[in-house]
Amino acid sequence: MKLSVVIITYNEEKNIARCIDSVKGVANEVIVVDSFSSDKTQQICLSKQVVFIQNEFKGHIQQKNFALQYASYDYVLALDADEALSDRLRNSILSVKENFEYDAYSFHRLTNYCGKWIKHCGWYPDTKVRLWNKNKGAWGGENPHDKVILQKNTSLLKLKGDLLHYSYHTFREHISQIQSFTDISAREAFKSGKKSSIAMVILKPILKFFQSYFLKLGFLDGFYGFVVCINASYTKFLKYLKLYELYKHEHDS
Secondary structure, three states, rough: OOEEEEEEEOOOOOOOHHHHOOOOOOEEEEEEEEEOOOHHHHHHHHOOOOOEEOOOOOOOOHHHHHHOOOOOOEEEEEOOOOOOEEEHHHHHHHHHHOOOOOOEEEEEEEEEEOOOEEOOOOOOOOOOEEEEHHEEEEEEOOOOOEEEEEEOOEEEEEEEEEEEEEEOOOOOHHHHHHHHHHHHHHHHHHHHHOOHHHHHHHHHHHHHHHHHHHHHHHHHHHHHHHHHHHHHHHHHHHHHHHHHHHHHHHHHH
């Protein structure tokens, strides 16, 4: 059985080599769809002898579905550039690849945050479907939080091993992405008719911190767990504040 690996990139020179190297021996082809990076992403990819395609970025879901079109084989493994297969997950994939008996496969994702592996906070186990028969599902969800949507009656097996996610190298990177992602998520929520209120702006962040830090044991991850949970709360605050602003602007105009 053969397997296509598909990756989307934009200015990922810090991560892309690790991602590609982790699928050696697993992938029969690696396809990278890039959003016109201005760093060394293209040079690194071409040095790794992947199929390199450039396409205008119109959203995470749109870009990932665009990449699927270029997969030569039915079974695809979709990775983000800041992800890599652990040795155990690589061996699990090699085992099922001998004969894909299931339509789709899921596994846990373990995130490295500023050098610390986060084992709680709602970040682990972060189960993802990333290996599947492309005829049985496609990317969906709500930008920027994409996910694979499988068809009904699709068979699914959970694999052993973690997908390693190297998320943020600095706190500043995280805060910058929160600003960007909440812009996108607020707009998407507004387009789909979702509403916000002053009560939601106040209560959603409080509930998120309580859930992440206490119910999901974020305190066990120490200082970095506290930072992750605070930022999760801040993300909720900004999303609902921006959504409230959009909703209020529409009704005031």
